[in-house]
Amino acid sequence: MAAATDPAVTQYSHTALPPILTSVKKLSESSQVTSIPSTYTYPVNPQDKSVLIDYDSKIPIVDFSLLTSGTPEQRSKAISDLGKACEDWGFFLVINHGVPEELMKAVMDGSLRFFYLSEEEKHEYQGKHVLDPIRCGTSFNASVDKVLFWRDFLKVFVYPEFHFPDKPAGFSQLSSEYCKRTREVTRELLKGISLSLGLEADYLDTALNVKSEGLQVFIANLYPPCPQPELALGMPPHSDHGLLTLLIQNGINGLQVQHNGKWVNVNAIPNSFLVNTGDHLEIFSNGKYRSNIHRAALNNKGTRISIAVPTGPSLDVVVTPASKLVENGNHPPAYVGMKYKDYLELQQSSMLDGKAVLDRVRI
Ligand SMILES: O=C(O)CCC(=O)C(=O)O
């Protein structure tokens, strides 16, 4: 926990509310900061070269246009490639998705303008509870994080009800369009994933009530230049809670995904989506498609922005492994059911730590 004397902490309260921390944006702009406060320093070098590899040629790529409008042969190959990517990596890049590049850029620009609002203006959106529909802050959950993360964030529930900050001007409208487009892409990917599991195309969507009530969240992450990037992290190793997360970034890499026990730097293809499979796909697929563990590394040169848009089940659904996958007793359920809302609340109010929350529902 941050000490009250730490320069990163301007006010500290022992109530259930998170302490009010200076944003890392402000901290990084202060000319005195040539080394990071000890509250951001990891006990073990998170960038240990022995476990870090560049592996570009192997990261799976899914051509969305083949999935949706290819010939029957192209579609069935795209579906099987998608299933393989989920099984082997839990991570893939999506190209030819049809979401306009200008819209993606405009949303990243809007996010930057949001982070450039004054600290007082942003404070209005701080939120009090982890399930508040609009929340901005720093680190992940500053009231429980043992080490702070070099990250400011805005997190908004955008579906089934669209919430959004009303500042800066125009950001809400752009983001509404972006969220609609990413929801369409996500639902098509989920259809392909459902088929790859040997289920009907709409089976997953229907079982988890994704179309009418599936939770969609818009998360803007800001990682300002860090004077000692090798000592800190923007986000710790974690898996996402939902089904799939679509991520874009402003041309600066930083995402690292775990694969066969190593960390792989993801060099994004311009205009692609970086897609992580989440805990609820692991539960639904009864462990066949394990959620991907990833983290955000830092640099000391430029500000990185990423926009992560996870889509999950309806908050009211108790998610269990798909009944069709556990029939006949050949594959007994490997997870107990939990309401998605309870799972989300548990994950968001805990210290982000690998797959600690998923382990609680594992049988
Ligand atoms: O910024 C990134 O690359 C990762 C962000 C992330 O993992 C998240 O928002 O859940």
Ligand SMILES: [Fe+2]
């Ligand atoms: Fe994530």
